[in-house]
Amino acid sequence: MICPLLLAAIPQLAAPLRAEPVDVLDVGIALTMEQRQVIHNARILLADGRILAVGRQDQLELPRTMGEHWSYPDSTAFPGAVDLHSHIQTGGWGDINDMVHPDNPELRVLDTVVPWNPLYRDAAAAGVTTLNGIPGSGTNMGGAGVLVKAKPGKTVAEVVFRQPGSVKIAQGYNPERGADLGNSRMGMWWMLRWWLAEAQAVSDSDTLGQRPDVAHIAGVNRGHYPYLVHTAGARDTYGTVRMFQLEAGVPVVVSHGSFHGYMAGEAIAAVAASLNIGPRNFDFSFNGRARFIGLVQAYEAAGNRDISVQTDAPVVPQEEFLYQASLAERLGCSTWEALESINVDPARQILAEDRLGRLAPGIDADIVVKAGQPLDPRSPVQLVLVDGKIAYDIRDGQRY
Numbered sequence: 001m002i003c004p005l006l007l008a009a010i011p012q013l014a015a016p017l018r019a020e021p022v023d024v025l026d027v028g029i030a031l032t033m034e035q036r037q038v039i040h041n042a043r044i045l046l047a048d049g050r051i052l053a054v055g056r057q058d059q060l061e062l063p064r065t066m067g068e069h070w071s072y073p074d075s076t077a078f079p080g081a082v083d084l085h086s087h088i089q090t091g092g093w094g095d096i097n098d099m100v101h102p103d104n105p106e107l108r109v110l111d112t113v114v115p116w117n118p119l120y121r122d123a124a125a126a127g128v129t130t131l132n133g134i135p136g137s138g139t140n141m142g143g144a145g146v147l148v149k150a151k152p153g154k155t156v157a158e159v160v161f162r163q164p165g166s167v168k169i170a171q172g173y174n175p176e177r178g179a180d181l182g183n184s185r186m187g188m189w190w191m192l193r194w195w196l197a198e199a200q201a202v203s204d205s206d207t208l209g210q211r212p213d214v215a216h217i218a219g220v221n222r223g224h225y226p227y228l229v230h231t232a233g234a235r236d237t238y239g240t241v242r243m244f245q246l247e248a249g250v251p252v253v254v255s256h257g258s259f260h261g262y263m264a265g266e267a268i269a270a271v272a273a274s275l276n277i278g279p280r281n282f283d284f285s286f287n288g289r290a291r292f293i294g295l296v297q298a299y300e301a302a303g304n305r306d307i308s309v310q311t312d313a314p315v316v317p318q319e320e321f322l323y324q325a326s327l328a329e330r331l332g333c334s335t336w337e338a339l340e341s342i343n344v345d346p347a348r349q350i351l352a353e354d355r356l357g358r359l360a361p362g363i364d365a366d367i368v369v370k371a372g373q374p375l376d377p378r379s380p381v382q383l384v385l386v387d388g389k390i391a392y393d394i395r396d397g398q399r400y
Contacts, residue, residue: 022045022066023045023068025043025070026057026071027072031079034359046388049364049389050364051361072369072382072383076374077368078368080367080385080386081130083131083321084276084308084310084346085312095112096135097138097139102180102181102188103140105143105217108143109135109143113133113160115154122319125384126319126322127321129150129151129368130149131150133165134228140171140191140192141167145166148160151387152389164216166350168227170230199220200221223251225350226274226349229253234264237256245273251351258277258280265302265303269299269304276309276349279324281327281328294327296337297332306345307337309324309342311324322342322377326338326376338375339375344357365386368384
């Protein structure tokens with residue numbers, strides 16, 4: 001559980017002067033996720049879908065022109081959760097997973113997005129406000145994923161935050177196949193290195209328009225979004241770090257990292273790699289020392305600090321995303337590491353920290369209000385704002 005520190009509010013004391021209405025959210029505690037800052041009796045001002053100011057109620061004036069005023073004096077507010085590994089963008093099992101060729105960098109999931117589908121509504125009701133919808137893991141390179149806001153909207157354009165959100169890679173287990181180079185680790189890794197070289201050449205020559213097959217992955221080389229790599233086991237988990245981060249020098253998020261991947265934890269920590277752990281949150285050792293190992297705790301104990309959790313939804317239901325962090329804490333990781341694993345860390349990993357994952361001026365007004373501690377599964381989510389508008393209000397009927 002959190003032991004909140006009484007911290008001074010940010011210096012801005014007066015409400016911003018605006019002719020347009022400013023919405024106000026007052027809460028008992030705000031976890032800004034800015035250097036683990038905690039603000040008691042907090043006030044958050046928002047307009048035009050962004051946060052204008054955050055501070056204490058006795059130090060931050062109400063705006064002269066006020067719009068909505070939400071008040072939850074006994075509740076906690078924190079940034080909307082960001083899940084980097086999700087497959088619910090269609091509202092079911094319509095995710096792309098083309099397995100004819102071992103590498104499909106030209107594919108994308110954008111065209112499969114169903115805005116505000118029932119699974120996105122469940123996500124919002126549980127405090128998940130941004131999801132990275134990605135292809136399946138049947139091939140080494142599945143195509144481009146898309147970052148989507150869990151908010152009401154009739155068109156894809158209304159809900160898409162960024163396209164692409166990431167590019168999906170799979171190493172180990174799922175993409176193994178017969179009859180071609182995908183039959184072995186050596187063959188799969190050779191093909192991936194070939195595509196990495198192609199992407200670098202296209203990026204360097206600025207010929208993305210002439211190479212639509214490589215355009216998505218060349219965008220990674222330009223730092224617009226990262227690779228998100230399905231990988232597991234110590235060998236493949238570190239192999240991902242070596243191939244993408246150390247050799248190719250491109251943004252990469254290691255996703256899953258299960259099945260004893262934590263045994264390479266110290267080597268991974270030495271290069272400050274980004275880890276996206278789940279949906280399996282623990283390992284069980286079948287030996288004389290039979291025991292459960294909490295994966296987030298194991299990576300944290302090895303020195304890793306850049307850790308997010310994930311659901312691989314619908315493998316774990318999307319509405320249980322916060323519970324993934326609760327379980328990580330229960331299995332031994334620090335409370336702050338668990339809290340950061342659902343917002344500020346995944347926002348930074350997906351290269352969207354300038355818009356997501358914190359309660360700070362200029363950041364998107366994606367805010368969750370919960371009746372108790374964020375990681376306490378017994379306390380319900382009461383209000384969820386996405387881009388400053390209500391995506392879920394428990395008073396309209398509890399969904400989750």
